[in-house]
Amino acid sequence: MRKSDPSPALVEAFASLTAEGVPVTVRTLRERARVGTDAARDWLSKNRPTTNVPEPPTEVLSALIGSVWAAAMSAARDEVAESTASEVSAAHESESTALLAVERLTAELKAAEAESADAVRETQRLADEIEQIRAEIRAAEQRATDAEAATAAATAAVQEAEARVTSAEIARADAQATARTLREIIDSQARKKAD
Secondary structure (H helix, E strand, O other): OOOOOOHHHHHHHHHHHHHHOOOOOHHHHHHHHOOOHHHHHHHHHHHOOOOOOOOOOHHHHHHHHHHHHHHHHHHHHHHHHHHHHHHHHHHHHHHHHHHHHHHHHHHHHHHHHHHHHHHHHHHHHHHHHHHHHHHHHHHHHHHHHHHHHHHHHHHHHHHHHHHHHHHHHHHHHHHHHHHHHHHHHHHHHHHHHHO
16 A cells, blocks of 8 residues: 655645744654654755755846736635635525525425314314214114113003903903803793793
């Protein structure tokens, strides 16, 4: 497995330490770049600026630096403008997406509220039907109770009528027996008189 080149991290660490005015040593470079001690030492020995080099002449470099500076500033402005435009576009897109989501959720909420109202109405209708069925059941139970009472009364009347019929049959049989006996007595007496 190849190790990644630590040079970019070391260059960035060197630049930031120098800009901060921190002395660049193997230890500070290693800690800032997060590389090994050997890598920091090797890079620093190869890239440490020499102290015996004279300062560059500013009058020679000012024109060059000025044009480079202007180009860098223009590029930075363009980059900031592009980044800002991209961020504004992304924000507009996010806002549009959010508004569409709000509209969709609002429509879903209205639909859910309508369904809820329908469900409440259906529940009330079913409750009314159940109450009506219960009332019909109570009325049917009352009719059944009344019919049972009427059946019991009819049964008692039938039993009483049967008892009367039985009594009447017994009385008729007694009357027939009495009538026979009386006929026999009358016939007997009539024969005696005829003799």
